[in-house]
Amino acid sequence: MLLHIHQLLSPSEVAEARQQLVDAPWQAGRRTAGPQAAQVKRNAQLPESSATAQSLRQLVLRGLENSAQFFSAALPKHISPPMFNRYAGDANTYGNHVDAAVRFLPDGKGRVRTDVSCTVFLSDPTSYDGGELVVEDTFGTQRIKLDAGDAVLYPGTSIHRVEPVTRGERLASFFWIQSMVRSDEQRRLLYDMDQHLMRLRTHLGETDPAIVGLTGTYHNLLRMWADV
DSSP: OOOTTTTSSHHHHHHHHHHHHTTOOOOOGGGOOOGGGGTTEEOOOTTSHHHHHHHHHHHHHHHHHHHHHHHHOEEEEOOOEEEEEETTTTTEEEEEEOOSSSOOOOOGEEEESSSEEEEEEOOOOOGOEEEEEEEEETEEEEEEEOOOOOOOETTSSSSSOOOOOEEEEEEEEEEEEESSSHHHHHHHHHHHHHHHHHHHHHHHHTTOOHHHHHHHHHHHHHHOOOOO
């Protein structure tokens, strides 16, 4: 499932993030890539231990906590600490690659299986040329360039790339989610059911017998499929 989440971060939060990134201590992104990805990764990235990264990480996590759509779609069990990258100048692209299946957390604090990938766009799309996130999967090839503050969720299994930025700079946060429901197909079914239930509640109310019954079906499916 590929899903666009509108305004995960508010305009004021985006402005705060961009301000903190003005003098950020960027380093070569390939330093955190595996041997294969390092051959095609040419961007800049914030060191995970930097004060700027740690501050902005909390900003992104607050956005996730406040997004019912994110929870409904990802059903998160673990979220890797959000990271931040920059595409501009000579460090302006990331070729086709697949994310590692397991992400080791900093300081030996555990592991996250990368079921779902997420990118949060921090730059106004009119401020740079190129920089599309291109995701290839069974649903076809998707070219994604969203408004600042918007996010995209897509399967961690996907081959994807970032096209060269030929003008301006592209700033973003990126991270991975280990879902309570491992199967992308099952997560999609649960997400669709949850979204339809929310729409029906606005017409029928919470206590309508059909709503109660369908809510029970949703939770029974989640109970069957979830690993908590």
